[in-house]
Amino acid sequence: MNDNRPAPAVLSVTDLHVHYGGSHILQGVTFDVPATGVTALLGRNGVGKTTTLKAIIGLAPRSGRITLRGNEIQTQRTSRIVREGIGYVPEDREVFGGLTVDENLRLVDPDRGVEAPVVAELFPDLVGRRDQLAGTLSGGQQQMVSLARVLLRRNDLLLIDEPTKGLAPKLVTEVADVLAEVARTTPILLVEQNLPLVRRIADQVVVIDAGRVVHRGDAAELVADPALTRELLGVAMRREGAA
Amino acid sequence: MSDLLLLLVTGLGLGALYFLAASGLSLIYGLMGVLNFAHGVFMTAGAYAGWLTMGDLPQSLPVGARLAVGVVVAIAVGAVIGLVVEVVLIRPLYRHHIQQVLVTVGLSLAGVAAAQGIWGADPRPVETPTWMSGTTVVLGARLPNDRFVYIAVALLLLAGLLALLRYTRLGLVIRAGVENRTMVEALGIDVQRTFTIVFAIGGAAAGLAGVLYSQYAGAVSPGQGGSLLIYAFIVVVIGGMGSLTGTAVAAVVVGLVQQLANYYAASGVGDLSVVLLLALVLLLRPSSLKGATA
Numbered sequence: 001m002n003d004n005r006p007a008p009a010v011l012s013v014t015d016l017h018v019h020y021g022g023s024h025i026l027q028g029v030t031f032d033v034p035a036t037g038v039t040a041l042l043g044r045n046g047v048g049k050t051t052t053l054k055a056i057i058g059l060a061p062r063s064g065r066i067t068l069r070g071n072e073i074q075t076q077r078t079s080r081i082v083r084e085g086i087g088y089v090p091e092d093r094e095v096f097g098g099l100t101v102d103e104n105l106r107l108v109d110p111d112r113g114v115e116a117p118v119v120a121e122l123f124p125d126l127v128g129r130r131d132q133l134a135g136t137l138s139g140g141q142q143q144m145v146s147l148a149r150v151l152l153r154r155n156d157l158l159l160i161d162e163p164t165k166g167l168a169p170k171l172v173t174e175v176a177d178v179l180a181e182v183a184r185t186t187p188i189l190l191v192e193q194n195l196p197l198v199r200r201i202a203d204q205v206v207v208i209d210a211g212r213v214v215h216r217g218d219a220a221e222l223v224a225d226p227a228l229t230r231e232l233l234g235v236a237m238r239r240e241g242a243a
Numbered sequence: 244m245s246d247l248l249l250l251l252v253t254g255l256g257l258g259a260l261y262f263l264a265a266s267g268l269s270l271i272y273g274l275m276g277v278l279n280f281a282h283g284v285f286m287t288a289g290a291y292a293g294w295l296t297m298g299d300l301p302q303s304l305p306v307g308a309r310l311a312v313g314v315v316v317a318i319a320v321g322a323v324i325g326l327v328v329e330v331v332l333i334r335p336l337y338r339h340h341i342q343q344v345l346v347t348v349g350l351s352l353a354g355v356a357a358a359q360g361i362w363g364a365d366p367r368p369v370e371t372p373t374w375m376s377g378t379t380v381v382l383g384a385r386l387p388n389d390r391f392v393y394i395a396v397a398l399l400l401l402a403g404l405l406a407l408l409r410y411t412r413l414g415l416v417i418r419a420g421v422e423n424r425t426m427v428e429a430l431g432i433d434v435q436r437t438f439t440i441v442f443a444i445g446g447a448a449a450g451l452a453g454v455l456y457s458q459y460a461g462a463v464s465p466g467q468g469g470s471l472l473i474y475a476f477i478v479v480v481i482g483g484m485g486s487l488t489g490t491a492v493a494a495v496v497v498g499l500v501q502q503l504a505n506y507y508a509a510s511g512v513g514d515l516s517v518v519l520l521l522a523l524v525l526l527l528r529p530s531s532l533k534g535a536t537a
């Protein structure tokens with residue numbers, strides 16, 4: 001898996017810029033996401049990882065060139081980009097708290113909702129909670145809803161932003177298991193602060209600093225090099241903890 | 244006792260009209276965050292559409308039948324205006340709230356001026372079915388029949404909208420969109436299309452409100468929708484900005500308070516008491532400025 005020659009790209013980001021008000025957050029970010037496996041997008045806090053994912057699906061004001069399977073998507077609306085095949089799991093889960101678990105899922109899959117086979121397969125806990133309001137779920141359960149929601153659609157690529165943030169070690173492992181399983185069939189661009197988890201499931205890494213990509217390469221190599229991780233990622237990364 | 248019953252029924256009738264006027268406003272604000280100041284013009288358009296239809300239909304038809312057709316036309320006109328306004332004026336200004344306010348205020352001024360230019364500034368009397376202008380005696384109180392019509396129509400609209408929100412795909416998308424529009428879009432759902440549909444539904448409700456309000460007033464006039472709109476806004480704010488059941492409860496409370504104050508204090512105090520009620524709600528519950536459906 002940890003082959004240094006990545007598969008052909010499913011997503012190519014070229015010279016991506018994002019301005020928020022007067023700040024130039026992304027200053028020409030360029031990278032490819034291989035068509036298989038997990039690519040981890042890393043960087044210090046506040047460097048623009050979330051912004052990069054948002055820019056890709058059109059939730060941040062952007063310029064530059066973004067192609068999915070070779071087709072330009074940078075001028076399309078978010079809902080269109082998502083239907084073209086990019087699933088997005090946002091940083092803070094953003095489940096619809098006033099809707100039930102089933103309703104959250106039916107937004108994406110009106111006919112099956114919680115009855116879709118993938119739910120029973122990967123998120124069995126949700127099946128029994130189908131009529132519970134998502135706002136009353138625990139953080140881990142909400143994360144499962146947020147993940148399940150995007151998996152109800154066929155995706156060419158998943159953008160997943162800090163799925164283990166704020167979760168207890170046991171739940172971190174559960175989420176990692178789900179991600180590893182999903183990655184067998186769908187490439188993932190993953191923002192993640194938990195280095196053991198990155199080592200376990202990521203193949204490639206892309207590191208952003210000061211608005212640009214400063215490192216690309218093999219995930220295991222980076223994680224195995226404390227001096228390099230310290231230099232690129234500072235102290236923000238969690239070195240220990242379950243994965 | 245019979246006085247009180249009369250006041251309750253007339254107050255509820257007024258509340259029903261307020262709900263009809265406020266429901267579309269509340270739906271649109273809840274989902275899109277748009278304060279639609281043109282809603283009054285939607286109502287005026289409905290009123291004139293109903294009046295014109297009733298005048299154009301063969302006078303040999305009973306008034307009730309012509310009114311029924313007028314109501315259908317008013318609803319359709321309201322829906323079409325809502326749809327066109329959303330597509331042409333609101334959509335380009337998505338996220339520009341100040342500009343949206345300016346555009347909808349401008350539209351309402353232009354609409355009133357246009358109605359004045361075409362049909363004159365004076366109120367034009369509308370025909371009312373005999374039964375609706377009559378009364379029914381209940382427990383010694385002579386209750387105006389038209390109020391029962393407003394109450395029944397408002398209940399039907401409330402039930403219809405709640406069913407739409409609860410049991411349909413569109414309703415699910417609206418409820419989700421009220422919570423978090425961006426995330427709905429990020430799940431691959433075209434929220435813009437939903438906005439257009441909701442604006443059309445809001446316009447249809449406004450058309451219905453307009454034509455029934457003209458029955459209540461006995462006339463159509465260019466400024467009619469605008470004056471009803473003020474109460475509709477108050478109702479929407481008291482009801483929690485975007486909550487449909489909140490809007491219904493607030494409409495009933497406002498209608499009753501206004502009617503009771505007018506009777507027990509002095510005529511005109513009703514309006515004042517409504518404003519006081521609004522101030523009280525805003526002071527005690529500032530969170531009512533946030534949105535939530537159903």
Ligand SMILES: Nc1ncnc2c1ncn2[C@@H]1O[C@H](COP(=O)(O)OP(=O)(O)OP(=O)(O)O)[C@@H](O)[C@H]1O
Pocket residue numbers: 020021025043044045046047048049050051052
């Ligand atoms: N909507 C916005 N308006 C203005 N500035 C923003 C906005 N969103 C993000 N920023 C700024 O852009 C920068 C990058 O934010 P971003 O959320 O992408 O960082 P991140 O790498 O995901 O951080 P973290 O590791 O904390 O999640 C930050 O300085 C942030 O303050």
Ligand SMILES: [Mg+2]
Pocket residue numbers: 049050051091161
């Ligand atoms: Mg982030």
